[in-house]
Amino acid sequence: MRRASTLCVVCSVWRAPAAEAYAQCFLGAAGDAATRALMSELAAGDTVLSDADTAARVVVNQHKVEDGKASLLITLTHARGSLALTPDHVLELDGKFMPAREAHVGAALSNGAVIEAISHSRGGIINPITVTGKILAAAATGEPVVAATGNEWLADVMLSAYPKYTLSYTLAAAFPAAVQAYYDGALEPLFTAAVPHLTKIKAAAPAPLVGVILVAGDAALATGFAAYSLGLKGVATLAVIAVAAARKGKKP
Structure with a gap:
């Protein structure tokens, strides 16, 4: 607008x-x-x-x-x-x-x-x-x-109930200022360049594949938000903690 x-x-x-x-x-x-x-x-x-x-x-x-x-x-x-x-x-x-x-x-x-x-x-x-x-x-x-x-390429999805259950919307509710900064600093140029291609993909792909792409995209956005907010050092720290927890869980 x-x-x-x-x-x-x-x-x-x-x-x-x-x-x-x-x-x-x-x-x-x-x-x-x-x-x-x-x-x-x-x-x-x-x-x-x-x-x-x-x-x-x-x-x-x-x-x-x-x-x-x-x-x-x-x-x-x-x-x-x-x-x-x-x-x-x-x-x-x-x-x-x-x-x-x-x-x-x-x-x-x-x-x-x-x-x-x-x-x-x-x-x-x-x-x-x-x-x-x-x-x-x-x-x-x-x-x-x-x-x-x-x-029009995504309005039908955004008007549905699906987005309310995504990681992206959940993070935006919990960390609104950080999500706005993430979008402004990292996603705006990416989305601007990608929308023409995504429009063609969505129009040509079968509905089940579009659903898979949406879920994968949501996960990628959430992961990107973590990396952007915490920085590479923060992400590495979380990875170490996750690996340690996984190893601990395997011990008898």
Whole structure:
């Protein structure tokens, strides 16, 4: 989505039901339980509205470190606002999750408004990933619409129940700041380069193989996080401890 896009940050999950947070962020209601903020200000561990009825934790914020590159963007304008996102980014259109490039004038968005105009531009992007795979997103002003937190190559997986049980999401919940730093420092360039190839692999591979690849990828991400956080010396220490424990377990 466009780097200047906004969303609703819930300051206290316990004090603010989703409906109250929505009203404070987008309808001008008074209160300090939620605030409208730039997506670029988010980090792993923040809580945001993923739809009008649900608050969700941010797993990681992709593209948080601005690289100066400009991506192709499609701006969908409706009667109560607008949203700009990349052509392959998925959002709710006519009750289904579809890539933005398939949007057309007259298509209904999640808030009930229809698309009145479509334009194209270029600009910086941002993409907070949430545990639900969805997010309420808007321009600087106006009402939001529901979008997926992923592009079409992986949006179906992120919208499923599977990610909630992965090592990656578990680590993000336990160590949000460290996971955000890991993504910014190590994964961002890797993912940027790999996504075109992963898209082709996912489209061509049978479902069981895709499942194996996802599980293996999750394990690799978790291992990489340990190496990044602890450093090589820390990983070596853990390996020594693991070997010693294994040997001890073999003794009669």
